[in-house]
Amino acid sequence: IIEEEDLEDPLWELEMALLESDVEMTVAEEILQTIRDKMIGETRAQVDTTGELVSEALHDALYDVISVGQFDFDQRVREAEKPVTIIFTGVNGVGKTTSIAKMARYFEERGLSTILANGDTYRAGANEQIQKHADNLDKKLISHEQGGDPAAVLYDGVEFAEAHDIDVVLGDTAGRLHTSNDLMAQLEKIDRVVDPDMTLFVDEAVAGQDAVQRSKKFNDAAEIDGTILTKADADSNGGAAISIAYVTGKPILFLGVGQDYDDIERFDPERMVNRLLGEEE
Amino acid sequence: MVLDNLGSSLRGSLDKLQGKSRLSEEDVEEIVKEIQRSLLSADVDVSLVMDLSSSIKERATEEEPPGGTSARDHVLKIVYEELVGLIGESTEIPLEPQTIMLAGLQGSGKTTTAAKMAWWFSKKGLRPAVVQTDTFRPGAYDQAKQMCERAEVDFYGDPDEEDPVKIAREGLEETDDADVHIVDTAGRHALEDSLIDEIEDIESVVNPDLSLLVLDAAIGQGAKEQAREFDDSIGIGGVVITKLDGTAKGGGALTAVNETDSSIAFLGTGETVQDIERFEPNGFISRLLGM
């Protein structure tokens, strides 16, 4: 029979391992609590050590968290009424604009036409950056002058797509921190006015404990359908995936794995769990 | 006391010591645990937290509080001293002609910081110029140019040139009139060998007096590897922490300072060119311990 005290050491080690992988602390503690509850009182076979049983339970617990809400993204877009409007949100510099460029390529490969609409009317060089991506990918960009109303640009994008039979509108937003009440209110307004078919939250794999706070705040302001986790090539930890899936209850859909247009992959929960547990091939 | 704004759980366990003049082993144990929690939630490197907390534990157990000092204040003093010992004072930035190069991960805030630092130097009466060597990121030239216009400082870049080393060389020549040269570089990470080679080439042409690692306050445990690689390749003399206007605590900077044997130079607290501050240890330590 497994007793509370048998679990102390293995669970402490697991907690440290999860923190080293950037899983947020309260999320790590809740995951460990489910393991504790599940295992206390279980009988263990002669052959198994408590440590082995704990790591099996951890694998299952992580998988449960990280595979939350997975759906067939391609099918959902394919079957939706056109144009499908997708808005990208997230804090500063995580890779929203680059991910939009990658998604334009992704949809093209699946036979869907796209336009880009630049709702970042704030940051220096934002129009030039996304225009360059649009040129490289041979896509149309709808943009307004710096200082314009972001909701209006995105709305124009949708109207253009309707008039020209475009399948998907990829709408960018300016980076903002969740502590800025004004900018978060602006995001709510965009969500209300544009009423997108999908909102994708973009965050980076290199993020640590803060991933929980910001994903929660963004999900509250403009409810998300899923997450794109970028810069996975820069980081072998990936605990941010756990934190974000746990607090938002929404699936991680894509991984950004570099700066080129093809550097985007469908997210695979099983592979991420193995990576977190250091069991990668 | 400097550490008045402590996180509530840490304060709770310290408050239990109120009125005590000696610490029991359990007291120390509990406080050390709370300190670990605070630092780990601030993204300080796990092994660094363990090292720090064991020296805190050792000192709290062994050192007698000086006469008249309560146990609570004694522990606080030890914690503060250990953290200050690690973080140190702000990186020295002489107000004289010099060249500073910025490096760091994609999106960490280098280009914004370049313009902010130029603004900062211009307020100190020096004439700064920013040289943009990022030939990779679309719109990098326009972004830096517009930020420098906002900061009202000199700027050099060449949107048609593909070789960052050449831009660096020409940029320094063209902005010869400036006192302070701030060289921006493209984002890159520790695992990209060819880009690490590239920044070494830029560095050897620029020959900076100081190379700063620009770190997002929200960076997690990866801070250690990034800091080590950048230090190995170009030598890091200081750290800039950006996006401190959010909720991230910036503990990655503590890791980076420890890893590169350097210090923190500037803090970024917003998107405009004025949103820059010199580093100041007290406020940062309070933040790490979770205000």
Ligand SMILES: Nc1nc2c(ncn2[C@@H]2O[C@H](COP(=O)(O)OP(=O)(O)OP(=O)(O)O)[C@@H](O)[C@H]2O)c(=O)[nH]1
């Ligand atoms: N290594 C790596 N870099 C990436 C990835 N995705 C984006 N980047 C880089 O990250 C930097 C920031 O990307 P952007 O797309 O401008 O980020 P953003 O979220 O739109 O930024 P703001 O609009 O300023 O908030 C750029 O240098 C990109 O090339 C990725 O998956 N891997």
Ligand SMILES: Nc1nc2c(ncn2[C@@H]2O[C@H](COP(=O)(O)OP(=O)(O)OP(=O)(O)O)[C@@H](O)[C@H]2O)c(=O)[nH]1
């Ligand atoms: N809120 C806030 N945003 C910041 C701060 N510093 C930079 N940013 C934002 O972070 C994003 C990325 O900043 P950049 O200066 O483009 O970062 P970079 O390191 O030059 O990016 P790359 O050149 O792509 O590697 C932009 O949206 C900036 O406006 C800061 O201190 N606070």
Ligand SMILES: [K+]
């Ligand atoms: K150094």
Ligand SMILES: [Mg+2]
């Ligand atoms: Mg952007």
Ligand SMILES: [Mg+2]
């Ligand atoms: Mg830049």
